[in-house]
Amino acid sequence: MVMIDDTDRRILTVLQRDASLSLDALGEEVHLSRNACWRRIRALEDAGVIRSRVTLLDPAKLGLSLTVFLQVRTNTHAPDWLEKFSAATRGMPEILGVYRMSGDLDYLIRAQVSDMADYDQLYQQLIRKVPLSDVSASFVMEEIKDTHRLPL
The missing domain is CATH 1.10.10.10 (Winged helix-like DNA-binding domain superfamily/Winged helix DNA-binding domain)
Structure with a gap:
């Protein structure tokens, strides 16, 4: 710190x-x-406190109005699988965040796509790149709060 x-x-x-x-x-x-x-x-x-300065865009105005959270479970926890999974998700621009989780869920993925067909393409692309045990998706119906501001 x-x-x-x-x-x-x-x-x-x-x-x-x-x-x-x-x-x-x-x-x-x-x-x-x-x-x-x-x-x-x-x-x-x-000191690395400021990592970068960016411009935040409005996804809906760019035709990317569907936010999806993918809950991923895997039967494999080997380092080579994790490297493959990490490379696959980093290489997909629709995927905005990937988090390794505690509890029943192994990974949580946040993605921004245009519509359900676009989501299906993302899903198909992901499962072709890396074997997954179970994937379920939740679609954002209303964004109540989304910020990058840390509480200082």
């Missing part, structure tokens, strides 16, 4: 809301000079 102070927290909070702010605007919000902001951001990047 990296130690950060209250000023770093204020900078990170503002950047999580809008990373496109100029250094002048950011400095004004957090009550620091442009150069002080730049130095602190650079230090946070060097």
Whole structure:
């Protein structure tokens, strides 16, 4: 864990809301000079606290209105299977997140597709690339909250 102070927290909070702010605007919000902001951001990047700066897109406006969660179970837990599974899911741009889980579920996959036919293509592609014991899918009917902002 990296130690950060209250000023770093204020900078990170503002950047999580809008990373496109100029250094002048950011400095004004957090009550620091442009150069002080730049130095602190650079230090946070060097420490790995800030991993990247991205633009968030609206999937529906891009024709990708269906969010699906795939619950995956496997009978194989060998390292070579995991490497194959990891490579397969990393290579599929529709798959936005893959998580190894505790409990009854082995993996949870979050994907963004255009419709049910697009999901079926994703599913068929995945099972061709790696053997899976059981896959079930849940489709998001309403997004109530989805954020990347961490509670600081």
